[in-house]
Amino acid sequence: MTKLNDKWLRIIGVPIITLVALVIYHEGNAFHRIDLHSEIIHSVFAIIVLWELNRLVIIKSRNKYPGIKLTRTRIAFLLFWTFIITIGIRFTFSLFYSATKFWGYHFTPQRYIFNIIFGLVMLLPILAIYEAIYLYKQWWKTYYEAERLKKENLQTQLDSLKSQIQPHFLFNNLSTLSSLVAEDPKKAERFIEELSSVYRYLLQNNDQPLTTLENELKFIDAYFHLLQTRFGNGLRLIKDIPAAKLSYLIPPLTLQLLVENAVKHNAILSHQPLKITIYADDSNDLFVVNNLQVKSKSLPSDKTGLANISSKYSLLGQPHVVVRQTEHIFQVKVPLINPLNPSVSYGGS
Incomplete structure (x- = not known):
């Protein structure tokens, strides 16, 4: 009361x-x-x-x-x-x-x-x-909450951008590109296009609180292409999103952070691939699920990615982000925001 x-x-x-x-x-x-x-x-x-x-x-x-x-x-x-x-x-x-x-x-x-x-x-x-x-x-x-959300967005964008321009990320992608140029010029050209798409999305959505699920999935396609070019058959992405959900909204880079988190903490093997599934249900919730195959020497996690996502949804007045882990899977559920809500604004592609 x-x-x-x-x-x-x-x-x-x-x-x-x-x-x-x-x-x-x-x-x-x-x-x-x-x-x-x-x-x-x-x-x-x-x-x-x-x-x-x-x-x-x-x-x-x-x-x-x-x-x-x-x-x-x-x-x-x-x-x-x-x-x-x-x-x-x-x-x-x-x-x-x-x-x-x-x-x-x-x-x-x-x-x-x-x-x-x-x-x-x-x-x-x-x-x-x-x-x-x-x-x-x-x-x-x-x-006050709008300012906090703006800071959270900027921090998330900055953290993501930092992760993409870290020496090992650039080194891995440049090494992949170098080998592709010699072996398969067409694949090298496609790789360059996807790499530019990743950075273009980061720059265009840097100051936007929300983007459409469709835009985010297009970005994930480009980002995942870079990963799959490196890891080959050891990494798989499965998407099951009804067309009616594509216009719904989420904070930018939500999916990228969750995919990156899965890749960072799990072993990726050609005979035992890491499967990442993204799907939506009728309750307007989006799920990102991966099978658990934790690395023997797993990198320490500060869980800032999940914390940033949770903080954004909280500031937007949305339901909580739900994390569930079992012996075999790791699952994150995030709400999809109705685009008919007049209070939201979002960036285009």
């Missing part, structure tokens, strides 16, 4: 509204010789009752329609119920005072109307203050 940190607003607001009420009603109360102390006590009581009931409506509205996107709906809900409550409370108090002659006289219809209007007029600025504070905090939260 939403918690309102409004202690000081209530401490300051109730006396101010009480003072305004005393000034507004002073002439009529003086005419009827109403005791000032009684007037103050009952004014404070009526204001606190009205404030606390409407405060519950504010909490309810934020729980039901949270965030900046639902501001109009939340305000409409808030105004409807606060008006109903305020009119009901002010009418009930007026009816009680009139029926019991609490102040020594019956209330006229004009008095009923005036009391209700006064309650509404006093209420609107209070609601505006609550909503303004809430919107400011939501804006700041959105801005």
Whole structure:
């Protein structure tokens, strides 16, 4: 349940509204010789009752329609119920005072109307203050999370770019290219094209929070071609993605990090190939699964790749990334983001 940190607003607001009420009603109360102390006590009581009931409506509205996107709906809900409550409370108090002659006289219809209007007029600025504070905090939260996501994206892109320009990566690919030039010029030409595709994708998507699954799979095809040229039949990629899922969104380089992770930590043998399977299900989840054949001298893992992916999905307000490992497989499940969501933006190919 939403918690309102409004202690000081209530401490300051109730006396101010009480003072305004005393000034507004002073002439009529003086005419009827109403005791000032009684007037103050009952004014404070009526204001606190009205404030606390409407405060519950504010909490309810934020729980039901949270965030900046639902501001109009939340305000409409808030105004409807606060008006109903305020009119009901002010009418009930007026009816009680009139029926019991609490102040020594019956209330006229004009008095009923005036009391209700006064309650509404006093209420609107209070609601505006609550909503303004809430919107400011939501804006700041959105801005802060957007900045964090931007930093996470940049860090992921930087880490990936570093991994691609590390001496061993360049050395391996240049060695492969050198042998291909002599043995098979056509394959060498294809290898160069795929290598350029890898770097072009890294540069084009460097500042994008999301990209389509279709773009990511095209990149994986280029990236995997480089790997398979090096490892031959020891490495296999299986993709099973329905066409309807290709327009869904994921953070750039998600698949590359997961494929790289599988290659890094598993033995790749021609007689015992490492199989990496990428598929999607009807629940809009994407799975990357590989058979486990851990290297005898496995490289130490800091798990930054998985941590970066998880952090991105968390900042995007998406379900958690799920990692599952058994004796035979290693599986990572990541959510596919609906492209119809108006809050997302993504890069093209």
